[in-house]
Amino acid sequence: MRAHRPFRHLASQLAAAGVHVLRFDYFGTGDSAGDLRDADLAGWTQDIETALEELKDMTDARRVGLVGLRLGGTLAAAVAARQPGGVDTLVLWDPVVSGEAYLRELERDALPAVPPAAGSPKPCAELEIQGFPLTPAMALALQALDLAASAPGLAVPLRILVSEGEDACRRLRALLDGRTSHPVEVAHVPSPPCWIEDTRFHAGAVPVEALRRIVEWFR
Known part of the structure; x- marks a missing residue:
C-alpha cells in the first residue's frame, strides 16, 4: 500500500x-x-x-x-x-x-479489531485494512494462496x-x-x-x- x-x-x-x-x-x-x-x-x-x-x-x-x-x-x-x-x-x-498467515497479518491491522483465532481464519464480514476494504470473498481467496503450489x-x-x-x-x-x-x-x-x-x-x-x-x- x-x-x-x-x-x-x-x-x-x-x-x-x-x-x-x-x-x-x-x-x-x-x-x-x-x-x-x-x-x-x-x-x-x-x-x-x-x-x-x-x-x-x-x-x-x-x-x-x-x-x-x-x-x-x-x-x-x-x-x-x-x-x-x-x-x-x-x-x-x-x-x-502462505495466504493464511498473510490474512492473519491483515486482520491484526483491521477495523473493526479482529481477535486472534485458533486455526485457520474464517472471514465472515468486510474488514477495513488501513482505509481499504477487504471483502469476505477476497479474504477467502487470499487464504487459499500457497506460493509452493505455483x-x-x-x-x-x-x-x-x-x-x-x-x-x-x-x-x-x-x-x-x-x-x-x-x-x-x-x-x-x-x-x-x-x-x-x-x-x-x-x-x-x-x-x-x-x-x-x-x-x-x-x-
Whole structure:
C-alpha cells in the first residue's frame, strides 16, 4: 500500500540501465478504474497478463520479466507458472508464502479489531485494512494462496529477495527446494519493509540495496 515510491525509483533505475518498464495499478486500486470491492485475484492475475502483452506491443520486447512485491510477487509467480516460456525473469520481493498467515497479518491491522483465532481464519464480514476494504470473498481467496503450489509450474529461474532475517531465507529455500525445474536464488538484503509508511515522507522507505540487486538481476 505504501510501495509507490520505491517502485518509482526501481522503474527509473531499470530504465537508466536500458530496460523497458511498465508499472500499473490493479483493478480497483491506485489510478485504475473500478471499485476495490469488485476486485478479485483472478482479475488481478489477468491484469498482470494484460500488462505483459501491452509491454510487448509497445516495445517489441522479445524477453520480459516480472517484479512483484508481497502479494504481487505471489500473483506474478502464478502468472509465470501459467505461461511456460512467457516470462524470462521472475523476481519475487518478500512474497506472500502462505495466504493464511498473510490474512492473519491483515486482520491484526483491521477495523473493526479482529481477535486472534485458533486455526485457520474464517472471514465472515468486510474488514477495513488501513482505509481499504477487504471483502469476505477476497479474504477467502487470499487464504487459499500457497506460493509452493505455483513452484512446480515455473519454467524460469526464480529469484527471491527477502528483507527479513536469515531464518526467513532458510525457510523459503527449504519450502521451494526441489519443487522447480530451474534454480531458485534467495537473496537476503536487510532493509526496512518498503510497504510500511515512513512517517518522515508519508511513503514507503527506499531500500537502496534491494533496488540495486533487482536491477543487477535484469542486466
